[in-house]
Amino acid sequence: MSSNDYVIATTYLRLLLNEPELKAVLEDTFGPRYTELFGAEYLTGSQLQPVFEAFSNAGLDSWVIKFGGQLGSETHGPLGFAVLSAPHLKAALKVLTNYSGIRSTAYRSELLERDQRLVVTAIDNTQSDLAGRWLIEAGIRITKRLVENIMTHSCGDHARIRFAYPSPSYAKKLDEYYGVTCEYGADENSFSIPASWGQIASPLSDPGTYRTNLAKCQQLKQAQHQNLSPLETVQFRFDQFFNECHAGTCQPKELPRLECLANELALSPRTFARRLHDQDSSYKKALEQARRKQATDLLLNTHLNIADIAYYLGYQETANFVRAFKVWFKITPTCWRKLSNKTTRYHD
Template structure:
């Protein structure tokens, strides 16, 4: 029996995907800002390749997006927008691979970095390579959305890598063809077979030798090393305090109340405090860590004055923020900003001026 999303290990979802979905919603007339705020997500924090959103919040946002847009084919629409650079180090590693087969091998190994709980298994038979996609949790109504985005996104990314749609490629889907798919069939450049025994990408084995347009051996090696490190860190960061921090990092309003974070993670306030104590952490400590990270970023990379930064971080005034920042760092915000300006490169200074 598979676990549910709410009870499975929460590795988070890359925030950039929700940002992309929000932009897609806006293009079809949905007030994406209002929807994000109702889920408790800060729209300004999602445009990041580094942050991850807690899976309960990501699931709630996607579910509401499908309902309020009235578009069950959102996963297919999102797949069209998935450009390789959006996938972080994995996207870079895939783009710099030598062959299509190498790129698919990277996807098989590192998919967890981008879509937690999905696994890809490869097998070859009768001249065909089959990449079966399975999920170790019960996604419920999100299953179709995730599989649409994953499989149709692979078709699009294969074309990005080789310069054209991979000849002979096809998609297998479990279950009957959903009614909404008829509206999209003519837009999908490969055969899609429903009522299959698995969800899979099938490609002629000979096509795996197709060269990738952006091959760069040095970049491939360095980005693969980044993927290995990211996978190790993601696995180590699976503790409860990391789950709490993910919610804090992307919450609106900031800082979030303890009760709201507990509700997002489906635990009581008492349980949240106890589980943090077991990991030698506290809710306030995590809030302060996020505040410090945000404060440093705003001081280095924005033109906001101290009062505006204090407001963004949830302080009553600049004096309270200044005292807290000095307690954390031993220097005042103004001194920190001056030092950062002096050490910035000319290019960084030009970006900050913009």
């Protein structure tokens, strides 16, 4: 697998075998080899491209319309159960976007809050128009279904779906399938709902189940990053930690200590610090960079007040956060937010 090759959990692809027509295409294209192919835990993009092309050549216009109804919570493993057992809808969406990569890296998900809406975006990583379109369609279906499971009713016209690709020949069928009139040729692929829905409590909320499955998601995500350098490990862990603080799954006072991070790499704290120094960094510098990145994201994409942002970033006093922000940007957080909302959005 090349370093930029995406992967998908084969659990999803085995659903294809439940469709006689799709199974027949697999048998015709790959012969008996397809059973071995689908026996792996993950399949790579290079392995999947012939599968997608075979389906397309056989006349399949949309993968999600054909089998998307089979995508239940059990197909997502720990991720699905963590989402459904989250305390409220916004926390569920945060978990979904933070950990979607443990099931598929075909696209990168982000949760934003803008224009009084919660927006889940999907950024294509496939480098394939066909695979990217089909997988993003499926990803939006998964997101919509999980939201409706928590709400216990349809999103209706309150949901918005946007696609960055042109309107396909089956656009009308897709609108009917989603129950939403989709927008095409947009500047992003996204699914959004009113931000006020974020505090809707999940009927399946269960703290024990939530913690257990979230821990499993964290372990799987950590395993995907086991070859990171010391600096990349610190950056990954800080990003993970602050996202979890915002999602309400941990407390800012539980900030990962240098000793704990060193232990994850089976290094002594002194050796770990030395290796960070060799990369022209340090624990303190990496923490500051992570806080700076998270601060701008929260200021731009949420309606949190400055005190709450300071809290989520682990500052004991709001004044300390404001002071640090002025060092970074020569301006207060409040002024930065006002200026950024008038101009282009910040991208780290």
